Amino acid sequence: MNAVDDKPVIDNGNPRHIAIIMDGNGRWAQKRLMPRIMGHHAGVKAVRKIVEFCAKENIEVLSLFAFSSENWRRPKDEVSLLMELFMSTLQAEVDKLDRNNIRLKIIGDKTAFNDKLQDKIRSAEAQTANNTGLTLLIAANYGGRWDIANAIRQIVAGIKAGTIDEQEISEDLVERYLQTAGLPEPDLFIRTGGEERVSNFLLWQLAYTEFYFTDALWPDFDHNALQQAIGSFKRRQRRFGHTGEQVVAGRVV
Ligand code: IPE
Ligand code: IPE
Ligand code: MG
Numbered sequence: 575m576n577a578v579d580d581k582p583v584i585d586n587g588n589p590r591h592i593a594i595i596m597d598g599n600g601r602w603a604q605k606r607l608m609p610r611i612m613g614h615h616a617g618v619k620a621v622r623k624i625v626e627f628c629a630k631e632n633i634e635v636l637s638l639f640a641f642s643s644e645n646w647r648r649p650k651d652e653v654s655l656l657m658e659l660f661m662s663t664l665q666a667e668v669d670k671l672d673r674n675n676i677r678l679k680i681i682g683d684k685t686a687f688n689d690k691l692q693d694k695i696r697s698a699e700a701q702t703a704n705n706t707g708l709t710l711l712i713a714a715n716y717g718g719r720w721d722i723a724n725a726i727r728q729i730v731a732g733i734k735a736g737t738i739d740e741q742e743i744s745e746d747l748v749e750r751y752l753q754t755a756g757l758p759e760p761d762l763f764i765r766t767g768g769e770e771r772v773s774n775f776l777l778w779q780l781a782y783t784e785f786y787f788t789d790a791l792w793p794d795f796d797h798n799a800l801q802q803a804i805g806s807f808k809r810r811q812r813r814f815g816h817t818g819e820q821v822v823a824g825r826v827v
Contacts (some may be wrong), residue, residue, distance in 0.1 A: 586808045590762035591635040592628065592800075593783065596621070596769030598791030605791075608767055611655045616793035627797040629674055629708040635757050636710050639775050643683065643717035660714060661691050671712035675707035681753035682716030683724075709757065716753070718777030754779055762807045764800075766792045769792050778810040784810050 588796070596617060603613030621638060628636045640660065646653060671678055680695045687695070728751045732738035738747075749755060760776060762784045768789040772780065786803045813821055 583698045584809050584811050586761075586810065586812060588631060588633060588804060589784075589807055590758045590768060591637065591760045592633055592762045592764065592804075593637040593760035593776055593780070594624070594763075595765040595767075595773060596792040596795075597765060597769060597773075599793060602791040602793045610652060611659070612658055613793060614793075618659065620793050620795050622667075624800060625642060625671075625676070625708070625710060626674075627800060628631075629676055634739060635760075636708060637681075637713060637754075637760065637776065638711070638714065639713045640684075641774075642774060643715055643716045643720055643738060644774060645668070646715075648684075657687070657691065661694060664694050666696050668701060671698075671710065672702050672705065675705045676702060677705040677707070678702045678708045678712070679709065680712050680714055681721075682714045683720055684715065686715050686764070703752050711754070713758075713775070717774045718772070718779075719774060721753050721776070722748075722778055723759065724753075748778070750777060756789060759783065762803065764788070766790050766795050782812070784812065 594771060599613035599617040600610040601613070602616060603610050607722065624638075625636065641656060645656070648656075668678065675695070678698055680699065684692055725748055729742075729747070733740055753774065759779050763775075763780055763783045764786045765771075766788055768787070770787045784807050786806055788799065788803070790799050800819060811818060811821055
């Protein structure tokens with residue numbers, strides 16, 4: 575109990591899965607009169623630090639939105655520079671991730687990427703596949719609606735092929751065909767950059783996630799800022815449809 579107001583002290587512990595929309599790179603650069611791509615470069619540095627922190631804190635899954643299915647709408651130059659940055663970062667970081675026991679997975683529609691990038695993704699995933707520390711999910715050409723549509727497509731194919739019975743369709747079955755199959759749902763969702771929207775990130779998976787928005791631009795988001803977000807998460811009462819009294823009494827399953 576809290577000595578001041580007798581309210582039960584809530585401590586959810588660390589989130590198992592943190593999902594982040596890393597927004598604000600472009601504005602970070604523009605504020606410094608630099609081209610937007612410099613903001614993306616600075617964003618990669620922030621990613622490195624946040625990944626290190628999550629690995630050290632024994633977070634199980636960190637999902638980062640790197641490129642949305644809608645980001646193709648940006649100027650051609652920015653899109654191709656982003657692709658180059660994605661490729662060079664993968665190349666430069668995979669050995670370090672591997673040494674740190676981090677398992678890397680890229681989620682999204684990878685068929686849109688050029689062959690070289692697709693090969694690099696496959697080999698980076700294979701190299702780290704048996705690691706048992708942090709699972710790092712990078713969402714690239716990802717859209718939450720695409721994820722659900724893609725699951726439906728596979729389930730319908732399974733029904734046609736006779737490997738899935740129509741009667742089996744359930745929330746659990748759908749989950750097994752999503753890009754996040756087998757992973758815990760996000761406990762904490764963070765969006766930097768001041769916008770308060772989901773922008774087609776993990777739509778299905780965010781059903782019961784705690785949301786945290788901050789004005790900090792992504793390149794400025796550091797381990798202190800993350801610690802603050804985690805602190806906010808820890809103090810929230812997660813009810814999952816129960817009453818607060820049920821949660822306090824521990825009758826929640
Ligand atoms: C997020 O930063 C990174 C990507 C979408 C690739 P933005 O590029 O969206 O930055 P702002 O929102 O324009 O500041
Ligand atoms: C969302 O950011 C996607 C990523 C961070 C990769 P955007 O900057 O593209 O989102 P909107 O367009 O402002 O909603
Ligand atoms: Mg943005």
